[in-house]
Amino acid sequence: MACPEEGNLLGSPTPTMLGCIFQYLYTSFLRFLLKWVLRQLTGKCELQRICMGYKPGAKRTARAEYSLESSKSKVLKASVNAEEDTVEDYVEKIMKEKNIKEQKDPTFKKNLNSLLCQISGYNNLYRSVEQLRKEVFDCEKEEHEKMLLKLWDLLMPSTKLESRITKQWGDIGFQGDDPKTDFRGMGMLGLTNLVFFSENYTEAARQVLSHANHPKLGYSYAIVGINLTEMAYSLLKSGALKLHFYNSVEDRAQMKHFHLLYCYLAYEFNKFWILEEPESIMEFNLYREKFHEKVKKLLLDPDVTLILKGDSKN
Structure with a gap:
């Protein structure tokens, strides 16, 4: 069993080494x-x-x-x-x-x-x-296309989409004229998260979108949303969400519980971004990491439950 330190200059065991030895003895005997x-x-x-x-x-x-x-x-x-x-x-x-x-x-x-x-x-x-996450967005699949168009209708109910490929997608934070290229990293998981938030917390999602379109503190709503999907995914993969799910779900966690965690992240990140008042969107990675660290600290609390308060259809 390797320890970070093997001893000091005089050859006597360090506290770190003694801790490693005790841990080994405890776990093995x-x-x-x-x-x-x-x-x-x-x-x-x-x-x-x-x-x-x-x-x-x-x-x-x-x-x-x-x-x-x-x-x-x-x-x-x-x-x-x-x-x-x-x-x-x-x-x-x-x-x-x-x-x-x-x-x-x-x-x-x-x-x-x-x-x-x-x-x-x-x-x-x-x-x-x-x-x-591994399911690639495919514009040839009707269910994929319907989900994408549903996202627009939920967020922009009073504005008609002129065509499937249009600059209008930028109004809800996609990078190009065709959103399919933005889903490459998180696949259908990213789109499903965005639609779930918009469908189950419609007013909150529209509020977040309005903040994202702020002339000074704005950010790309959909792109940031997909980025938060990656954050939620990495927290799940690392096991960091165990305490949250063990507290908030009495039986086995289902996909909807992951989506609900995403809703919390999407709403709370918006609040965090507005309060921090970054100089520009160029500082996104810095503030994303600060928010990530904040969430990880919350997840260390054995009584943690990261649940978005307010009306939900779930």
Whole structure:
């Protein structure tokens, strides 16, 4: 196990090295010894103690996830990636492996099922989001074209689109006459996020668009929106959104929950941009990173829920 520092000039161990050694001993030996001792004293396995010791939410789910991932059992390790239709089977296998009798702990089965739905649900959500991100916008597909035109109608209800390829797209923040080129990075995920926000928080989306068209503090609404899709995607991929979803979704996270997180980012970034008053759009990357860091700090709070307040059709 490599440590950042091997020792000082005199050869004595540094605090960093001692920390690495302790972490290695804990994860490879002491943790399992402690679990065994507590099992003997309480008559309950670690997962049972977690379910009994914490109320539903991120603190409980995150501890259960760590317990499952750290287990020497192949069944427990594999359960964090359970498919939706295999969760109940994993619950039965875990109870059998841990010798947990439902009669003695009648709430454990239900609690474990809920935990596995949340944990595996996050992993399955990432796979669904990734699949949509890889789906290329295709103007030959009717459903893609309808979604794009729907975005215009939601944001610009009183203005008719003159043609499919037109400079008017710049009015809602696309770079060129044909928006399809702007979706290359995030694919259909970017367009779906934009439409979801506009459809479910219509007034908020139009308000954000009006701010984006401000003569001094304006920015490209659609391009920035796609950029925020990339931010949401990267947070999901890194696991940074786990605490948020474990707190805000009781069962398994669905695609709509990712879209709702995007809505929060789109609305809050607009507020952040207006308050910061950048000199010009040329400073976008700087303020995007500042906003990104702000969000990442919020996501470290075990009680975090990043939900856009206000009316929604969801």
